[in-house]
Amino acid sequence: xxxxxxxxxxxxxxxxxxxxxxxxxxxxxxxxxxxxxxxxxxxxxxxxxxxxxxxxxxxxxxxxxxxxxxxxxxxxxxxxxxxxxxxxxxxxxxxxxxxxxxxxxxxxxxxxxxxxxxxxxxxxxxxxxxxxxxxxxxxxxxxxxxxxxxxxxxxxxxxxxxxxxxxxxxxxxxxxxxxxxxxxxxxxxxxxxxxxxxxxxxxxxxxxxxxxxxxxxxxxxxxxxxxxxxxxxxxxxxxxxxxxxxxxxxxxxxxxxxxxxxxxxxxxxxxxxxxxxxxxxxxxxxxxxxxxxxxxxxxxxxxxxxxxxxxxxxxxxxxxxxxxxxxxxxxxxxxxxxxxxxxxxxxxxxxxxxxxxxxxxxxxxxxxxxxxxxxxxxxxxxxxxxxxxxxxxxxxxxxxxxxxxxxxxxxxxxxxxxxxxxxxxxxxxxxxxxxxxxxxxxxxxxxxx
Amino acid sequence: xxxxxxxxxxxxxxxxxxxxxxxxxxxxxxxxxxxxxxxxxxxxxxxxxxxxxxxxxxxxxxxxxxxxxxxxxxxxxxxxxxxxxxxxxxxxxxxxxxxxxxxxxxxxxxxxxxxxxxxxxxxxxxxxxxxxxxxxxxxxxxxxxxxxxxxxxxxxxxxxxxxxxxxxxxxxxxxxxxxxxxxxxx
Numbered sequence: 230x231x232x233x234x235x236x237x238x239x240x241x242x243x244x245x246x247x248x249x250x251x252x253x254x255x256x257x258x259x260x261x262x263x264x265x266x267x268x269x270x271x272x273x274x275x276x277x278x279x280x281x282x283x284x285x286x287x288x289x290x291x292x293x294x295x296x297x298x299x300x301x302x303x304x305x306x307x308x309x310x311x312x313x314x315x316x317x318x319x320x321x322x323x324x325x326x327x328x329x330x331x332x333x334x335x336x337x338x339x340x341x342x343x344x345x346x347x348x349x350x351x352x353x354x355x356x357x358x359x360x361x362x363x364x365x366x367x368x369x370x371x372x373x374x375x376x377x378x379x380x381x382x383x384x385x386x387x388x389x390x391x392x393x394x395x396x397x398x399x400x401x402x403x404x405x406x407x408x409x410x411x412x413x414x415x416x417x418x419x420x421x422x423x424x425x426x427x428x429x430x431x432x433x434x435x436x437x438x439x440x441x442x443x444x445x446x447x448x449x450x451x452x453x454x455x456x457x458x459x460x461x462x463x464x465x466x467x468x469x470x471x472x473x474x475x476x477x478x479x480x481x482x483x484x485x486x487x488x489x490x491x492x493x494x495x496x497x498x499x500x501x502x503x504x505x506x507x508x509x510x511x512x513x514x515x516x517x518x519x520x521x522x523x524x525x526x527x528x529x530x531x532x533x534x535x536x537x538x539x540x541x542x543x544x545x546x547x548x549x550x551x552x553x554x555x556x557x558x559x560x561x562x563x564x565x566x567x568x569x570x571x572x573x574x575x576x577x578x579x580x581x582x583x584x585x586x587x588x589x590x591x592x593x594x595x596x597x598x599x600x601x602x603x604x605x606x607x608x609x610x611x612x613x614x615x616x617x618x619x620x621x622x623x624x625x626x627x628x629x630x631x632x633x634x635x636x637x638x639x640x641x642x643x644x645x646x647x648x649x650x651x652x653x654x655x656x657x658x659x660x661x662x663x664x665x666x667x668x669x670x671x672x673x674x675x676x677x678x
Numbered sequence: 679x680x681x682x683x684x685x686x687x688x689x690x691x692x693x694x695x696x697x698x699x700x701x702x703x704x705x706x707x708x709x710x711x712x713x714x715x716x717x718x719x720x721x722x723x724x725x726x727x728x729x730x731x732x733x734x735x736x737x738x739x740x741x742x743x744x745x746x747x748x749x750x751x752x753x754x755x756x757x758x759x760x761x762x763x764x765x766x767x768x769x770x771x772x773x774x775x776x777x778x779x780x781x782x783x784x785x786x787x788x789x790x791x792x793x794x795x796x797x798x799x800x801x802x803x804x805x806x807x808x809x810x811x812x813x814x815x816x817x818x819x820x821x822x823x824x825x826x827x828x829x830x831x832x833x834x835x836x837x838x839x840x841x842x843x844x845x846x847x848x849x850x851x852x853x854x855x856x857x858x859x860x861x862x863x864x
Contacts, residue, residue, distance in 0.1 A: 244765070246734075246736070246765045247765050247766060250736065250764040250766045251766055253764075253773070253775075253776065254764070254766070254767075256776055256821070257774075257776055257816055257821050257822050258821065258822045258832065259821040259822060336765075337763075337765065337766055337767050337768050338766060338767055338768065339767070339768055339834065340767055340768070340769070340770070340832075340834035340835070341832075341834030344832060344834070482853065483849045483853075486848070486849055486852050527860075
């Protein structure tokens, strides 16, 4: 499933009683639920955000379910659509399946039909997401590098890291997305007495509750349908080393209870197992969320927060360490120039000035991507302003005044794509359009991730 | 005199009165809450679906909430011998308001009203206790649970209901404890 805590389902049905019944039932099943009384309302909502699963009634006044299905598949192809139709109208279901519906239900359903259908779709989406994560992890291995900076906040952070590394205390790292929290965690690990032992990282926000449980604790053969082999969990793999829990704020309430117990005892058992396993690991956790706020909203346990927040490190955003920008830019330039074999050995002063003016909402990751792009597209010995993504250089220039709306759009999409490392979902989120629309526009402008 | 919270058990139309005291006691023992059997109320005819010959449980919850019970129970659990439904399902064993005040269960299917083998009295009571505590669990904010055997697990049929234990898993126990703690903090 996509990296958010709850699976979000939309129910589209013109009958209020049906919508209410679904809403109550699915909420009890732990899902986030929204409803729409018709096709137009549903489409308006889909333009605003992504829904993992859409339950759509075939017979509705105005826009019928089949028309809505076609439009939904255009707007958000990643959303799974389940069509609902009355018994005796099976031909509607057949037509819907031909048009790309993921499943159908005949109303009224038996009690377990709804849960089974949704669980099946969640499982399929989870596998697709796992695939993406694995690809992302492979890509990130080649981008790994050391911390760079000489600004006062970074020098202070380095000092703290050296001190923190010597202790075995739990560390909570906070900071905006793209600031390099994992790099900080790796640096602490490398400088610690555990430095030669494993550093095991897990992105807690990228797994569903059950997958995360299996990833962390491991499982015994036969513990669940797909458990064909016994598998060690990350807690076990981190023995003698460091366990890095990224996006710890996204863990479900139940997993928080389990995690708290493990942090207290360092003892656990695999899913489906009874043997107690002890593992000696140090915990470093990170989040971009405000956990104090999550505690107030009752989505994060206070006791777990205190257990994690023994030492707190705040990684500053790039806009608060502007003096590091030239250093970081040159660091990335050296790396990408070597990798690509291009003879680029400097950054033009105007380019540096443009970089310092820019706010870098995507932080170091965005800067890294901007330099990578500049190295690829650049033709001279220096990175010139024109080699940089559009938003860095165009403010107030005459060039903008001569651009068509389409060209502006193309450049802006290209910029955000680069800033987000080619990640489609994140790019769509920043642009506030859905992924279907983004794909269409990329196709139109010949852009690739 | 200070108000002592209690749970009101409300029979809707005639229910096997022999089973009510045992059910009352079991709920009280499990939740450590006093449970009172309140006067029997009629089943409102407008909640009946003639085509399905079932009663609409969501509307019955509204009825339970709006009806005068004399005292003000902390939670209301309706119990009826009628078969219940919500529009999307062929039937339901019961329904509750998540983090709300009212819940309802039916003795119809647990008592083999849909044609299954008639259960012994102890099996029927066990089923009704599980259903009552499950639905009341929802009123205390507990969603469906996927831990094996947990009372808050979803049971689609009598076989699955019978497989459940009359107990909560460790997670639901902690979450229930948290819920009562948050009520005390208010």
